[in-house]
Amino acid sequence: MSSIFEKYSVRRVINASGKMTILGVSTVDKEVIEAIGEGCKNFFIIEELINKTGEYIANLLGCESALIVSSASAGIAQSVGAMIAKDDMSLVYNVNNPKKQVKREIIIPKGHNVDYGVPVEVMIRLGGGEVVEAGYANMCNKEHIIREINENTAAIMYIKSHHCVQKSMLSVLDAVQVAKEYNLPLIVDAAAEEDLNVYYELGADLVIYSGAKAIEGPKLRVSNR
Numbered sequence: 001m002s003s004i005f006e007k008y009s010v011r012r013v014i015n016a017s018g019k020m021t022i023l024g025v026s027t028v029d030k031e032v033i034e035a036i037g038e039g040c041k042n043f044f045i046i047e048e049l050i051n052k053t054g055e056y057i058a059n060l061l062g063c064e065s066a067l068i069v070s071s072a073s074a075g076i077a078q079s080v081g082a083m084i085a086k087d088d089m090s091l092v093y094n095v096n097n098p099k100k101q102v103k104r105e106i107i108i109p110k111g112h113n114v115d116y117g118v119p120v121e122v123m124i125r126l127g128g129g130e131v132v133e134a135g136y137a138n139m140c141n142k143e144h145i146i147r148e149i150n151e152n153t154a155a156i157m158y159i160k161s162h163h164c165v166q167k168s169m170l171s172v173l174d175a176v177q178v179a180k181e182y183n184l185p186l187i188v189d190a191a192a193e194e195d196l197n198v199y200y201e202l203g204a205d206l207v208i209y210s211g212a213k214a215i216e217g218p219k220l221r222v223s224n225r
Contacts, residue, residue: 075208104152108121109134149184
């Protein structure tokens with residue numbers, strides 16, 4: 001039987017870069033493959049499965065709630081959509097409804113509006129948000145964020161990634177302090193991070209992780225709050 005490389009005429013890769021999306025993110029252990037196989041053999045009530053797996057993860061992490069979504073990118077879009085729609089079911093079904101006059105601006109440091117395979121701003125817009133860049137390409141501090149806050153601000157977003165500018169940028173704690181002072185939700189995209197507790201313990205309202213990067217699971221992601 002031919003290998004997957006031969007079957008699809010794709011090249012073998014020696015990964016010396018780490019958990020990279022463009023290289024398939026990560027490989028998985030035998031136990032993970034067995035767990036996937038067990039799940040694929042059975043039927044579930046999907047809504048129940050989503051809720052119960054979220055409860056299980058939230059209990060492990062000691063956070064308010066958790067939700068498994070299809071990708072960290074989807075996590076960005078869904079998080080933004082949740083901050084905009086809140087309890088308005090008409091927006092839940094159509095978050096981009098132009099007739100709805102709601103807060104849509106998502107403030108993000110300019111040096112965090114990066115392309116990780118798709119631009120961050122694309123996912124924010126898919127969630128119904130309007131991107132507001134704070135600061136400059138090489139600098140953003142608390143005052144730069146504060147300067148962009150107005151009556152249309154829905155949330156602040158912070159991207160924790162090697163893709164982002166690292167020098168002269170406010171810390172997650174700085175962003176938390178601004179968000180708390182102005183009563184705004186803070187979304188932290190920590191897709192490639194491995195510490196699942198640090199950001200919500202610092203005070204972030206919603207944190208997005210990739211289940212396939214540092215966690216080395218299948219291609220799914222986790223959002224917690």
